[in-house]
Every structure is written in C-alpha cells, then in structure tokens.
Amino acid sequence: MPTQVLSPHEISERIRLKARELGFGAVGVAPVRPSAYGDAYTRWIGEGMHGEMAYLAREDAVAKRRDPAVLVPGARSAVVVAIEYYNADADAAAPADPSRGIVARYARNLDYHDLLKERLIALQEWISAELLPVQGRAYVDTGAVLERELAQRAGLGWFGRNTMLIQPRRGSYWFLGTILLDVELAYDAPFAKDHCGTCQACVSACPTGALLGRDAAGAPRMDARRCISYLTIELRGPIPRDLRPLIGNRVYGCDICQEVCPWNSFATPASEEAFLAREGLDGPSLIEWMTMTQEEFSARFKGSPIKRAKRRGLLRNVAVALGNWGSPDAVPALAAALNDEEPLVRGHAAWALGRIPDERPVDALRARLEVEDDEWVISEIKSSLDED
DSSP states (O other): OOOSOOOHHHHHHHHHHHHHHTTOSEEEEEEOOOOTTHHHHHHHHHTTTTTTOGGGTOHHHHHHHHOHHHHSTTOOEEEEEEEEOOOOOSSTTGGGOTTBOEEOGGGSSSOHHHHHHHHHHHHHHHIIIIIOOOOEEEESSSSSOOHHHHHHHTTSOEEOTTSSEEBTTTBSOEEEEEEEESSOOOOOOOOOOOTTTTOOHHHHHOTTOOEEEEOTTSOEEEOGGGOHHIIIIIOOSOOOTTTHHHHTTEEEOOOHHHHTOGGGGGOOOOSOGGGSOOTTSSSOBHHHHHTOOHHHHHHHTTTSGGGGGHHHHHHHHHHHHHHHHOOGGGHHHHHHHTTOSOHHHHHHHHHHHTTSOSHHHHHHHHHHHTTOOOHHHHHHHHHHHHHO
C-alpha cells in the first residue's frame, strides 16, 4: 500500500517515469470525457464503412466508444502509452519483387497485444501498490476504446490524414495502449496542431482509394471496405474482384499510407527485439507460402498476429499476389491449390490462374471444373476460363 499522500501532479509524473522504465517510448495522461468524434463515428457506421467488422457497430460498442466512462464506470483519467515498432526492410529490393510477399511491419514478429497488455497491467498494479489505490482496466487495441483520440488528448500527437497518430519528428509507427482509471490526475496538454497541412501524400498513394480526407469535425475518414489491411485481414470471405489487382503483393496488411508520409522519414528502428522482423517474414516467397499446410501454418505463426487471418485467409491473399505477379512459375502451386480443402483458397487460386498467360492454367481449371461442387468456386473458374 502507498505510504504517502501525493498530489495529482506528482502521481502523473511518477506514472510517466514508470511507463518509460517499462519500455514505453511515449506516455501521456488525459481526462476521460465523451468523444469529440462520437457523431462522426456513428455516421461512419451508418454509411457501412466498417464493412464486415460487426463488432464495431454493436449498440453497446458504439456507446462505449462515444464515452469511455460507459466502458469503465467511474473512469476519470486515461494513461496512454505508445511504443515504436518500425523496422526497415532487410532486403530493400524485396517489396518491388512480385514473387515475394509484403507483410505489414507490425506483423513481422510477435503479437504486440500480448507484450503491451502485460506491461500495462504491470503499470496499473504498480500505481495501486506504490501511488494510490485505483480501479480500472487496461486496453490494447481490442476494447471499445478510441485510442488515437485519447492519445491526441494526452499530448502524444495528431490525427494524420492516414488515420494514424503521428508524432512530430517521430512518425506514426506506434502501438498504443490505454489504462482507464477511476481517479483524477494531472493532465498533459492536448496536441492541438495538425501538422499534415496541405499534404495529400497518403490519400494519393492509397491504391484502392480507401482514404477519404477529413470530415467536418476534422477527423480523417477511411472506407475500411477498400483498405488493403481490411481486405487481407478482417474480411473473411472473397476479396472483391475489382480490388484484387490493386493489392499487388501485399499478403498481410499494408504500410503504404505510412511509407509515403514525410513524417516517417524520422522513424527509427524499434528497440524491442520482439518487433524486429523474424526470419521468413521479410519478403517471403509467395510460391512457398502457397503450398503451406495447416500444420505448417500453425507452427510458423505461433505467437504472430498473422494467425488472425487463419490459413485460408492468408492463402487467399497469397493466391491474389501470385495472380498479380502473373508468372508461369506460379502455375504448379496454384494448380495444386485448386484442390485445397478450403473453397476460399480454391476460388482465388482459380482467379490467379486466369491471369497467367500459359496453356497449363486452362487445363487445370477445366479439370477442376469437372469435380468442383462449390457454386462460388465454379463461378470463379468459369470467369477465369472466359477471360482466357
């Protein structure tokens, strides 16, 4: 139990020091109050831009995002932490090689949720043990919390047009975490200035047109249904045919809107080894991944964020990337995938084969058509044969 009474200012300052001791690169403290973007969020949901992420549209989830005090009754303060995860491509030529896949930087090693949550819980327990008794709850990108708004309110940065939180001269490659507490603390000044200015680099660079600028309240808008991260991770079914060619060789997530941001020229490599790319996740061979069994998938991605897509989702993405490559070298792997147990994989493999200028795909597609019993896969095979 705490042995001395500290002022709110002293408590906040000691929390900041402890957070940095635990490895967080930035920390701020903000008051808990209703979101300034609550109405914008509700309109976004009403327009269906959340796609199939139904958890974002539940009535209780919307209410919690509009006001964190609904999520954690009695919450008065938010401790917001951030930790850098940037890692440069080990092989600078890999992203431009269409035979190799691109994995978003945040997913090239361990799942950040586990590491951050453990440290946030440790921070909350330390506050109760050393400073003052508190009740609250820690969140890392999984609860109904608008983390980036809280981070802006805690002085950590501004909302970029790419929807990311950007810190001056430090960029946007940050994981965020939040502890909602039932005590009044001393607060940091909110980050007031928008340093994006007239820059439209991220909006212009998005291949699928997912970034839509800002709304009347100043919040950046995104149509998640067109975002490559959504298409390759959150979407559980087929990727829309008109968007497949725009994905290129991105097989899990997308960093384009961050890569083109001028502020990320200041990004420095993560100090946490857990966020540096593990072997095989920095420019993997698409052909090799296309042949991955369930057992290989489970072993390879144990503890990785990539497990979220499941094997069928990842191989769907790999098939699309192989189709965009369009090389005859991909035919054997794609032809074998026509016999995969997952219709999602078979259908996208059929689409990819239809984009390869070779006679072998036609033979493989016709052979599969004779035995295929899934109507959607049949439609994909027929479309590919018609386009040949």
